[in-house]
Amino acid sequence: MIKKIQRSTWIYLAVAFLLVLLPFFKDERWFLFLMIQVFTFGIFAMSYDLLLGYTGIISFGHAMFFGIGAYSVGIILDRMEASYTSLLIGILVAALLGGLVSFIAGILTLKLKNHFYAMLTLALASMFLFIAEKWRSVTHGSDGFTFRLPELPGPLEDHRNITIYMFCLVMMVLIFFGLRRLTESPLGKILVAIRENEGRVESLGFRIMPYKVIISVISGVVASFAGVLYAISIRFVGTNVFAIDVTLDALLMTIIGGVGTLVGPIIGAGIIEFAHHYLSSLADVHWIFERWIILFGIVYILAVIFFPAGIVGTIKAKLHKRKHRKIEAKQQNADKMAS
Amino acid sequence: MELIINLAINGIAMGMLYFLIACGLTLIFGLMDVLNFSHGALFAWGAYVGIWAFDVTESFVIGLIAAILAGLILGLLTELIIIKPVYGNHIQQILITLGFMLVLAELLKVVFGPDIMAASRPGYLDGSWSFGDVTVIKYRAFIILIGLLIFIGIMLVLKFTKVGLIVRAGVMNKEMVQALGINIRLVFIGVFMVGSALAALGGALFVPNSGVAYAEMGMEFGIYAFIVVIIGGMGSVPGSLVAALLVGLSGSFMGYYYSDLSMVVTMILMFIILIFRPQGLFQVSGVSNK
Amino acid sequence: MENTLLKLEQINTHIEQFHILHNIDFEVQPGEVTVLLGRNGAGKTTTLRTIMGLNSATNGTVQFKGEDITKLPPYHIAKRGIGYVPEDQGIFYDLSVGENMRVGMRQEDDATKERMDWVLDLFPDLKKFWKKPGGQLSGGQKQMLSIARSYVNDNDLLLIDEPSKGLAPVVVEKVIESIEKMKEKTTVVLVEQNFYMASRLGDRFYILDDGITVHHGDMEQLREDEELKRKYLGIA
Numbered sequence: 001m002i003k004k005i006q007r008s009t010w011i012y013l014a015v016a017f018l019l020v021l022l023p024f025f026k027d028e029r030w031f032l033f034l035m036i037q038v039f040t041f042g043i044f045a046m047s048y049d050l051l052l053g054y055t056g057i058i059s060f061g062h063a064m065f066f067g068i069g070a071y072s073v074g075i076i077l078d079r080m081e082a083s084y085t086s087l088l089i090g091i092l093v094a095a096l097l098g099g100l101v102s103f104i105a106g107i108l109t110l111k112l113k114n115h116f117y118a119m120l121t122l123a124l125a126s127m128f129l130f131i132a133e134k135w136r137s138v139t140h141g142s143d144g145f146t147f148r149l150p151e152l153p154g155p156l157e158d159h160r161n162i163t164i165y166m167f168c169l170v171m172m173v174l175i176f177f178g179l180r181r182l183t184e185s186p187l188g189k190i191l192v193a194i195r196e197n198e199g200r201v202e203s204l205g206f207r208i209m210p211y212k213v214i215i216s217v218i219s220g221v222v223a224s225f226a227g228v229l230y231a232i233s234i235r236f237v238g239t240n241v242f243a244i245d246v247t248l249d250a251l252l253m254t255i256i257g258g259v260g261t262l263v264g265p266i267i268g269a270g271i272i273e274f275a276h277h278y279l280s281s282l283a284d285v286h287w288i289f290e291r292w293i294i295l296f297g298i299v300y301i302l303a304v305i306f307f308p309a310g311i312v313g314t315i316k317a318k319l320h321k322r323k324h325r326k327i328e329a330k331q332q333n334a335d336k337m338a339s
Numbered sequence: 340m341e342l343i344i345n346l347a348i349n350g351i352a353m354g355m356l357y358f359l360i361a362c363g364l365t366l367i368f369g370l371m372d373v374l375n376f377s378h379g380a381l382f383a384w385g386a387y388v389g390i391w392a393f394d395v396t397e398s399f400v401i402g403l404i405a406a407i408l409a410g411l412i413l414g415l416l417t418e419l420i421i422i423k424p425v426y427g428n429h430i431q432q433i434l435i436t437l438g439f440m441l442v443l444a445e446l447l448k449v450v451f452g453p454d455i456m457a458a459s460r461p462g463y464l465d466g467s468w469s470f471g472d473v474t475v476i477k478y479r480a481f482i483i484l485i486g487l488l489i490f491i492g493i494m495l496v497l498k499f500t501k502v503g504l505i506v507r508a509g510v511m512n513k514e515m516v517q518a519l520g521i522n523i524r525l526v527f528i529g530v531f532m533v534g535s536a537l538a539a540l541g542g543a544l545f546v547p548n549s550g551v552a553y554a555e556m557g558m559e560f561g562i563y564a565f566i567v568v569i570i571g572g573m574g575s576v577p578g579s580l581v582a583a584l585l586v587g588l589s590g591s592f593m594g595y596y597y598s599d600l601s602m603v604v605t606m607i608l609m610f611i612i613l614i615f616r617p618q619g620l621f622q623v624s625g626v627s628n629k
Numbered sequence: 630m631e632n633t634l635l636k637l638e639q640i641n642t643h644i645e646q647f648h649i650l651h652n653i654d655f656e657v658q659p660g661e662v663t664v665l666l667g668r669n670g671a672g673k674t675t676t677l678r679t680i681m682g683l684n685s686a687t688n689g690t691v692q693f694k695g696e697d698i699t700k701l702p703p704y705h706i707a708k709r710g711i712g713y714v715p716e717d718q719g720i721f722y723d724l725s726v727g728e729n730m731r732v733g734m735r736q737e738d739d740a741t742k743e744r745m746d747w748v749l750d751l752f753p754d755l756k757k758f759w760k761k762p763g764g765q766l767s768g769g770q771k772q773m774l775s776i777a778r779s780y781v782n783d784n785d786l787l788l789i790d791e792p793s794k795g796l797a798p799v800v801v802e803k804v805i806e807s808i809e810k811m812k813e814k815t816t817v818v819l820v821e822q823n824f825y826m827a828s829r830l831g832d833r834f835y836i837l838d839d840g841i842t843v844h845h846g847d848m849e850q851l852r853e854d855e856e857l858k859r860k861y862l863g864i865a
């Protein structure tokens with residue numbers, strides 16, 4: 001078991017290393033920017049997967065946490081001087097608010113059917129969008145606002161995009177390993193057991209609620225951190241961070257990549273971000289590409305019905321089957337030898 | 340005093356619209372345990388189809404009928420294409436209906452164009468009546484009347500017809516209904532279609548009041564409908580009427596004093612219910628929120 | 630036998646991943662009461678549910694009046710003429726007694742009315758509380774309502790699951806008497822743990838243990854076989 005974990009860890013580290021090298025070969029602005037989006041949305045989608053894949057909690061307002069992160073850091077950098085202290089405060093406030101909101105949503109609804117969490121988060125997200133639009137003195141309404149980042153030391157300032165790229169990449173990798181650790185811990189095992197059979201876990205004497213709330217809070221904090229990175233990378237915050245599209249993106253990335261796999265959502269983020277990019281350039285070809293939500297929505301619906309395991313889930317199942325077959329074959333051989 | 344009456348009438352009219360969306364939602368949930376997140380989109384579809392048919396035929400009534408038909412058809416399609424393939428899997432059901440909501444809203448833009456659509460009232464419902472100092476806008480009175488008629492109609496059907504009896508029984512214990520020789524799937528489909536049609540009717544009734552239709556209104560009203568269902572109690576039709584009026588009235592009064600806070604008030608109402616009475620104001624036996 | 634009413638052959642039923650029933654063979658002759666015995670968790674309820682189509686058999690066949698009904702949905706099976714009284718009685722709590730009776734009524738012809746009158750004479754309490762919500766009835770009344778509801782249709786077979794459960798001895802006596810009267814008009818499969826009731830009513834018995842039919846025969850035989858009773862039913 002330990003050996004296997006190590007092997008997959010090495011593979012992930014190798015991929016991360018290749019990603020570190022990537023900007024030295026391809027450093028066009030749009031490409032770096034796209035990759036940064038992949039990383040931030042990768043983090044965001046992982047936070048979604050933690051809920052859906054490991055606990056069976058459905059959030060329809062995940063954009064809310066993303067938006068809370070983006071606005072927290074944006075407003076603080078906008079109002080205070082653009083220093084590292086403000087940045088740090090911004091990140092802390094983002095984490096705190098994200099955690100608080102998900103805590104409230106969690107204790108209110110996680111003891112009920114999972115419809116309730118979905119409904120409540122959807123409603124709360126629409127309220128946050130509404131506030132962002134109306135509270136113009138702070139949020140600048142639907143125009144949004146740009147803000148300045150603190151100067152980076154010396155040579156890094158000249159390669160600002162690459163620096164942000166590296167920062168986001170490192171964050172994604174750290175968060176990935178952190179969350180993986182979490183899901184493989186005893187707590188994670190309990191969570192999966194909850195998802196599989198809530199009644200039984202309860203009858204074993206575990207109180208489920210606290211576990212679910214903890215996960216909801218962690219997920220909220222991670223998601224709002226993704227929002228922070230997003231805002232930093234584009235140095236702009238607008239109400240679109242609260243839009244349902246953002247939640248749909250997270251859903252799509254998680255489901256297409258593979259629910260309950262953590263690495264799947266990152267792959268999903270890559271696919272969806274690149275699809276966004278190329279589809280919007282196709283808008284000149286046919287109007288349907290401008291209405292990409294229809295395409296994504298349909299892909300999403302089809303994925304939920306026909307491809308619920310996602311890419312990584314399907315691959316894993318295949319590998320698992322093959323391994324089983326190998327073991328069976330070995331066994332049969334052994335039986336034959338014996339007889 | 341006039342102000343209070345006016346705000347009350349406005350609030351009740353909005354409440355009736357919320358009720359039209361919420362009662363389908365609540366019955367579908369009670370009967371099938373399906374929370375249909377795409378339900379709000381039917382409201383927007385009803386609005387667009389209603390405007391379009393009114394424009395084409397110059398008859399408001401035909402506009403309303405067209406909206407109802409659109410609701411019936413879309414409801415049937417939703418049940419067959421979206422809900423049925425993932426029957427028995429809650430998580431998939433919840434996930435899929437949200438996707439369908441977005442697709443339906445976006446399709447609206449494809450079919451009717453991406454711009455806001457203007458809506459008007461028929462001449463005979465324009466204007467208002469004056470009773471002393473109190474002015475009652477005719478159209479709002481009309482909405483209230485229709486809402487009440489539909490509520491009474493639903494209650495009569497539920498109470499006095501065989502189908503209504505089966506629906507009520509199905510909300511409590513689906514399995515037993517089947518074991519008594521009733522094909523509950525047909526009942527599901529029927530309720531789904533009627534619920535969708537009511538939401539669509541709500542949309543068609545709403546836009547002449549507000550003057551405009553836009554694709555996102557489905558989402559907005561859908562969220563209000565969820566809140567109404569939570570407050571009223573899953574599966575209860577009278578509950579959704581009471582909750583809808585509550586939400587409509589509180590929104591109307593709050594909106595007058597601080598228009599930006601009307602949504603917040605609604606949220607607070609929902610929080611209070613979730614904290615103190617998570618089963619909602621009216622509870623139906625056999626429907627559990629756990 | 631020629632005119633076997635119900636016949637289960639090699640029925641296997643799974644609930645989720647659990648294999649509950651193993652190769653069950655079970656026959657019911659018309660006009661008789663066949664009792665299904667066995668301790669808690671033996672699979673009695675699951676057997677009835679499999680007959681009703683509420684649990685689907687993974688293997689084997691269920692034949693009713695010579696027709697294979699294994700794969701039919703529950704509502705078709707009910708319409709073929711099987712009435713079901715579940716272990717929890719399946720009363721619709723918010724519906725009145727009258728409404729509970731009416732939900733399941735498949736026809737409203739004279740024959741149905743006749744059966745209705747007959748069964749209400751049998752259970753006068755139901756007539757008395759006609760307008761009362763089913764949820765407010767006592768346990769015994771709920772049981773009677775459930776039995777009456779299954780009888781009111783033109784059914785050839787009633788499946789009754791543990792009607793004595795949780796009832797006081799006097800009430801059990803009443804239920805026994807009423808089933809005795811019904812017995813003259815219809816065929817019954819009775820799941821019972823109460824051996825007294827089983828032996829009063831039964832013509833034939835089957836004993837289930839761990840999802841397997843371990844014994845069957847005439848009730849007469851079981852009444853005398855102390856060994857069998859001790860082994861499977863825990864009766865000394």
Ligand SMILES: Nc1ncnc2c1ncn2[C@@H]1O[C@H](COP(=O)(O)OP(=O)(O)OP(=O)(O)O)[C@@H](O)[C@H]1O
Nearest residue numbers: 644645647649667668669670671672673674675676
């Ligand atoms: N929904 C379910 N999930 C898992 N196992 C089940 C389920 N329903 C029944 N079982 C199992 O199937 C077996 C048979 O249950 P069944 O209800 O048929 O027993 P029974 O003979 O009716 O018992 P009792 O006399 O207690 O009513 C039991 O071991 C039970 O635990």
Ligand SMILES: [Mg+2]
Nearest residue numbers: 673674675716
């Ligand atoms: Mg039982």
